[in-house]
Amino acid sequence: MSPPQIDAVTLDGAGPLYDQIRRAIRDLILAGSWPPGTAVPPEHALMEKLGASRMTVHRALAQLAREGLITRRRRSGTIVASPPASHAMLDILSIPEEVREHGQIYSYRILQRRDGKASREIAARFDLARSAEIAHLTVLHFADRAPHVLEDRVIHLAAMPKVVDETFAETPPGDWLLRNSLWTQAEHAISAVAAGPQEAELLTIDTGEPCLLVERRTWNQAQPITAVRLLYPGGRHRFVGRFGPYGAV
Structure with missing residues (x-):
């Protein structure tokens, strides 16, 4: 050739x-x-x-x-290279693109941000060392002004020091990371959970309503970059993926 x-x-x-x-x-x-x-x-x-x-x-x-x-x-x-004989992965989604592909208007609101060492609760939730310096963000994403997904994210500041000065006023954290981070590995897990009282209030659903929880971690070689939990109201969403040998098509 x-x-x-x-x-x-x-x-x-x-x-x-x-x-x-x-x-x-x-x-x-x-x-x-x-x-x-x-x-x-x-x-x-x-x-x-x-x-x-x-x-x-x-x-x-x-x-x-x-x-x-x-x-x-x-x-x-x-x-x-030739593709591996067996390869399956979930694409790293851009939530704004996800909303716009359904013909809806996207917006978001940063509900909370805290930079510094992980609290005991956050360390346990994301399996972090207590000494890890992180930015912890809670973000609510909207589709046509209705709650679409609740994002709970930590970003490792050792891997992404520019985050300290980034306000995410123009771009939500997930899309900002897609544009600014170099990652070599990603891990996804999807599970069914019941919405807690605070989560239900933010997503305007009933407490205990089924939700889809998407948990994702990314690394650059052995260095962790980010970990995120995305909570979707179960009755409003389904995930469909089509994949080729190198990922989504």
């Missing part, structure tokens, strides 16, 4: 250069523009095209290799 046109690699100008290169190549792979076995342009060609140093290009490709999207071979070069 002939190498892809290097002109296909375009940067979006957001964030560190190595991460722009990583995202540009990742997106070509996930979109199917570069199928398995496609030759990735060599480092020197990417350096010349993108005005990047060898170290920057090498870092981007090394990260893609750790994510399993490319295979680097000393003699034959770098190619797009």
Whole structure:
């Protein structure tokens, strides 16, 4: 297979250069523009095209290799990796996109924020060390002004120090993290729970009403980035996913 046109690699100008290169190549792979076995342009060609140093290009490709999207071979070069035989994952959802895809108007309100060491209750809820420095946020998301989902989130400040100065006035925490964090692993769990009195009041449902609880954690290598609990009124929501070999399609 002939190498892809290097002109296909375009940067979006957001964030560190190595991460722009990583995202540009990742997106070509996930979109199917570069199928398995496609030759990735060599480092020197990417350096010349993108005005990047060898170290920057090498870092981007090394990260893609750790994510399993490319295979680097000393003699034959770098190619797009074949998908694993069995692969299942839940996409990391953008709640604003989730609402807008249903033709509804999205809005949100930050109900509470506390920065510092985790309290005993929060440490137990999110399985944190008491010494962990975190930002703890409670956010209520709306669809057409009706409560859509209640978000309870911790962000590890050691991994995301920029959060200290971020107010989330323009972008909700989840979407802000999607744009600003580099993650390599994610874990999802979905369970059925009954709404407690405070949760029911915020979601305008009856106490004890069934809800769907989505719990998610993300890491960059071994470093935790965030943990979140998303509580959806069970009668208003269902999750549908369609997946290809590299994720959602």
